[in-house]
Amino acid sequence: MSVDVEKKNVDPNWEPKILSFSCNWCTYAGADLAGLNRMKYPENVRVIRVPCSGRVNPQFVLRAFQKGSDGVLVCGCHPGDCHYVTGNYFTRRRFLLMQRFLEYNGIDPRRFQARWISGAEAGKFRDTVTKVSNDIKALGPNKKFQESWYKERGESNE
Amino acid sequence: MSDIQQELRKTARELLESGEVGYIIGWGKGRFANQTHPIFVKDPAKVDELVWDDYCLSTLAKYTQDDKYPEKKIGICVRGCDSRAVNRLIQDHQLKREDVYLIGIPCSGKLDPETNEPAKKCVECAHRNPVVYDVLLGSPVEEVPQPERFKEVEELEAMTPDERYNYWADVYDKCIRCYACRNVCPACNCRECYTDQYRVGWQGKQNNRAENQIFGITRAYHVGDRCIECGECQRVCPMGLPLMKLNRKMLKDINNLFGAYEAGLDTETKPALGHYETNDVEEFM
Structure with missing residues (x-):
């Protein structure tokens, strides 16, 4: 029954899949700057550009876990710097609750993170992504909420 | 409790006869003594179908959503929970306050028809008196604080x-x-x-x-x-x-x-x- 049994059988070459929702105006620019500066950050992060961190529906996060992500990162402008003035204030409320709610449902809070990264903070982007990636590598593959889990070994639930 | 039922029927008859409301959403007797279900009363002659007993569990406000542009006001019986639901719908712009006539009934908790114990939702209820109403039947009951809400x-x-x-x-x-x-x-x-x-x-x-x-x-x-x-x-x-x-x-x-x-x-x-x-x-x- 336990979902963490698989931890022992992890392939040594396993790399986590991390999804990063990045705000077009700050974090995406920050990630771009990290690239321009030839900074090295883990390649297991997939960056998805969104117009604003307020665009990120909590359902995106759930769907990401369901479809096979091991971790999700939501990044936006610092509060007060939002291109659309108020977007990230709503994001903040939304994901403060979302993080706790996912934890309540059994997801390790390290698997879902939100961060403010401005367009100039290339170093912070690299550090955040590296930290999240290392954390999730230590946690092992996520088996919770995943439809693959159901397909592979959940038939007895039917 | 039956006094409130009499009063409810009287109020309902007056409202329907005067044409102030088009119909009244309330509780009607179910098949068994421990069952009620929501009913819509249009005809003043049928107000005696309305009941108020220990098993009036359904929350009624959601039924207004089937009639978004009523010709006349909708009369709803509201307990604490119904009245908060009405507020909820008004705040979501799904209902207009002037479209509803709220018959407030203070409620001291209902019984679970299966066990005849107080229903779980009523034991945990923190607002027994309606928070919004046009007419209040009976006298307000004492609120029960819920220190163990969480x-x-x-x-x-x-x-x-x-x-x-x-x-x-x-x-x-x-x-x-x-x-x-x-x-x-x-x-x-x-x-x-x-x-x-x-x-x-x-x-x-x-x-x-x-x-x-x-x-x-x-x-x-x-x-x-x-x-x-x-x-x-x-x-x-x-x-x-x-x-x-x-x-x-x-x-x-x-x-x-x-x-x-x-x-x-x-x-x-x-x-x-x-x-x-x-x-x-x-x-x-």
């Missing part, structure tokens, strides 16, 4: 993440996705629910654990800041799932993070996720 949530929070996951996975495995919880919920008033949308891809239609988990979490999150804690979702659930434990978790966090909050007490307080403060808790630096 007790069940705290019990779950004390578990380890894996225990919690397994607990909820067992719950979601039982879910049959009948959407009764959504249909009855006064906060679930979207014209088209995301679960009914196809081609959008929010969620699969399969009834399996992964999809049920997403449904359960999303439903609780959608109503999270607007839940009036009427407990109807849990009452109507044919599989007896503890849905209020999810809703109360959201409310507990809202209370902890953004200050004391109860939905539906008035129509002015904004829902917690519908506004923001620039000095909110900051954890994402």
Whole structure:
């Protein structure tokens, strides 16, 4: 029954899949700057550009876990710097609750993170992504909420 | 209690005869003595079908949603929970205050028809008197404070993440996705629910654990800041799932993070996720 049994059988070459929702105006620019500066950050992060961190529906996060992500990162402008003035204030409320709610449902809070990264903070982007990636590598593959889990070994639930 | 029933019928007859309301939504006798169901009374001669007894459990406000542009006012019998549901719908612009005539009835709790014990949702009720009404039948009852509002949530929070996951996975495995919880919920008033949308891809239609988990979490999150804690979702659930434990978790966090909050007490307080403060808790630096 336990979902963490698989931890022992992890392939040594396993790399986590991390999804990063990045705000077009700050974090995406920050990630771009990290690239321009030839900074090295883990390649297991997939960056998805969104117009604003307020665009990120909590359902995106759930769907990401369901479809096979091991971790999700939501990044936006610092509060007060939002291109659309108020977007990230709503994001903040939304994901403060979302993080706790996912934890309540059994997801390790390290698997879902939100961060403010401005367009100039290339170093912070690299550090955040590296930290999240290392954390999730230590946690092992996520088996919770995943439809693959159901397909592979959940038939007895039917 | 039967006095209130007489008074309710009298008020209903007057309202219908004077033409002030088009019809009245109330409770009618079910097949057995311990059952009631919502009824719509149009004819003044039929007001005697209205009852007020120990088993009037259904929350009625959601039924106004089937008649969004009524010719005359809709009369609704409101207890504490119904009145908060009315506030909820008014605040969501799904109902106009001038379109409804609220017959307030203070309620001292109802009985569960199966066990004849006080119903769970009524034991946990913190607002027994209607918070909004046009006429009040009977006299207000004493409110029961609920110091253990979040007790069940705290019990779950004390578990380890894996225990919690397994607990909820067992719950979601039982879910049959009948959407009764959504249909009855006064906060679930979207014209088209995301679960009914196809081609959008929010969620699969399969009834399996992964999809049920997403449904359960999303439903609780959608109503999270607007839940009036009427407990109807849990009452109507044919599989007896503890849905209020999810809703109360959201409310507990809202209370902890953004200050004391109860939905539906008035129509002015904004829902917690519908506004923001620039000095909110900051954890994402």
